[in-house]
Amino acid sequence: MCGIVGLFAKSSAVEERLGEHLAAMLVQMSSRGPDSAGVAVYRDPALPGWSKLTLYTTSLHEDWHGVRDALRDAFGACDEPSVRSSHAVLVVEADADVAESWVRSNRPDLRVMSAGEVIEIYKETGLPEEFAAEFQLEDFSGTHALGHTRMATESRVTTEGSHPFSTGLDLCLVHNGSLSNHNRLRESLRREGIEFQTENDTEVAAGYLAWRLHEGASLEEALDGCLADLDGFYTFAVGTADGFAVLRDPIACKPAVLAETDDWVAMSSEWRSIAVLPGAADARAWEPAPGVVYVWEKATV
Amino acid sequence: MAVATTETAELEVVDLETTSVRELNQRLHDLAGAVPGRHRFRILNPSGAHALACGLDAEIEVEIEGHVGYYCAGMNKLATVRVHGNASTGIAENLMSGQVIVEGNASQSAGATGRGGLLVVRGDVSSRCGISMKGIDIVVGGSVGHMSAFMAQTGCLVVCGDAGDALGDSIYEARLYVRGTVTGLGADCVEKEMRDEHVAQVAGLVVAAGIDADASDFRRYGSARELYNFKIDNAGAY
Structure with a gap:
């Protein structure tokens, strides 16, 4: 099953x-995915020449200031860590790929x-609900965000197997569905130099996008x-620095609904998640067509 | 639940912000066998909740003010359920009798396996509309998505707009009427002659649905009846 949501702000x-x-x-997608939850939030752009890393630790007593000091030693400057539960955001004066x-x-x-x-x-x-409280999601401002609630089918319930999967700098993917050719595709992509950290099918889709984008394809391509x-069933939502995209497989067994007002664009697996947004009752709502790529970006909205 | 009285029937207003779906459905189920035409309900704030007004078995009227979740008005007998909004997957699934009307659009598998009654969707319906229909009549004011009327057994699907790919795949004896274009016909589905009886059938259904359409503009599709029996010549295909 799984639930996916996306929200793109059009007003301050x-x-x-x-x-x-x-x-x-x-929280509305809890019944679709009670195993784990995750979000990608696009907010507080780093200054030119700086970049942001979100790091995760399994240690209960991680010395995030030690991590900051080590990054300072390596790159000259690194801001105070912003810690939320097991995660911390570090803003460092370096290119994102170098810092990573x-x-x-x-x-x-x-x-x-x-x-x-x-990102x-x-x-x-x-x-x-526990995830939202633990990570104090309500504090976040930002331009757009994706979220996922997971009911695991293809691999174990772990933090690493939770979504979103990052697919490259400022890119991420959330997925509702299951892929059937992920093992073979993972091997092909490994030969192309793409690294995988789990046996999860969605990570393969994320890796596929990263590879295509690295090869010069546009997000739409x-x-x-x-x-x-x-091969398989999927509704994808992909986040980029400027916006997000939605794609359903041609058979379109997995649900998706899109809605738009003057203030926001939202996507979700079900209307329940959109109904909680301000002005939802008067939103223009529709079901994305199978096999069609939908993109919203800051420049075009 | 506030109660008001009208000339024809008692109107109960149920607000789903303060009443659970289970309480609402139990209230509606308790009316099984009630005197026809005596009960009307107005449901507020559905907010995409699932399984609203399912399993009704009484000649009552239910008006839902907003968008509904999965399987709204499933298994309905006798009742009239009207959705003033959009409907998610499986609206009027296994409809037995009565009417279900959606003023907006409907998602996948609308009217699936329906055995009788009438489903009207004024907007568009996405994929698999009327899948395995077994006697239900479905009238769609807009268009339907791919794989509509898959394995449809009997009943009518009337589409005032266009139909997506693989219409009527593996169809049995249901009748499909489409006014616009058909992206593609599924296996064993063919266009058939539109005779006077078919024009009359479409005319009756669009009038019942309250949709203004000229029945003579529709084309008819149905089963070529080539898949009914195993053919030894096709053995190599399996």
Whole structure:
């Protein structure tokens, strides 16, 4: 099953309360995904020349200031860590890919949940309501966000197997469905140099997008490629620095609904999540067509 | 539940912000066998909740003010359920009799397996509309998505707009009428002659649905009856 939600703010009022709306949407999807929950929030862009890392630890007593000091030693400057439960955001004066590589090499015990200029990813096992409280989602402002509630079918219930999966700098993917050719595709992508950290099918879709984008495809082209190369059932929501995209497989067994007002664009597995948004009753609502890529970006809205 | 009285029937207003779906459905089920035309309900704040007004078995009227979740008005007998909004997956699934009217759009599998009664959707319906229908009549004011009327056994599907790919795949004896274009016909589904009796049937259904459409504009599709029996010549295909 699984539930996915996305919210794109078109007004400053919605930007200010993005986290509060996101939490409400996520909690509505609890029955679709009680195993784990996660969000990607696009907020507080790093200054030019700086980047943001969201790091995850399994340690109960992680010394995040020690991590900051080590990043300062490596790159010259790093802001105070912003800690939420098992995750921390560190803003460092370095390119995102360089800082990410440094963490992977020097602190392999930490997991890089996201890297980029605006993205932050948080995810944990447990009920969406507990997750929203634990990570204080209501505090977040931001331009857009994706969320996921998981009912695991293809792999274990772990923090690492939770969504969203980061697919590259400032990119992430959430998925409702299951892929049937992920083992073979994972092997092909490994030969192309894409690294995988789990046996999860969604991570393969994320890796596929990362590979296509790295090869020069636009987001729309990369998602079109999914229609040819991914076998299975899926509704995807993909977050980028500027907006988000939605794609359903051509058979379209997995649900999705889109809605738009003057203040926001929202997608969800079910209307229940959208009904909690301000002005939802008067929103224009429709079901995305199978095999069609929908994109909202700051430049176009 | 506030109670008001009208000339024709008692009107009960149920607000789902303060009443649970289970309480609402139990209230409606308790009316099984009630005197026809004596009970009307107005449901507020459905907010996409699932299984609203399911399993009704009385000649009552239920008006739902907003969008509904999965399987609204499923298994309905006798009652008239009207949704002033959009409907999610499986509206009027296994409809037995009565009427279900959706003023907006409907999602997948609308009217699936329905055995009787009338489902009207004024807007569009997505994929698998009328899948395995067994006697229900469905009138769609807009268009239907792919795989509509898959394995449809009997009843009528009237589409005032267009139909998506694989219409009527593996169809038995249901009648499909489409006014617009059909992206593609499914296995064993063919276009058939639109005779006077068929024009009359469509005319009756669009009038019953309250939709203004000229019955002579529709084309008819149905089973070529080539899949009914196993053919030894096709053995190589399996």
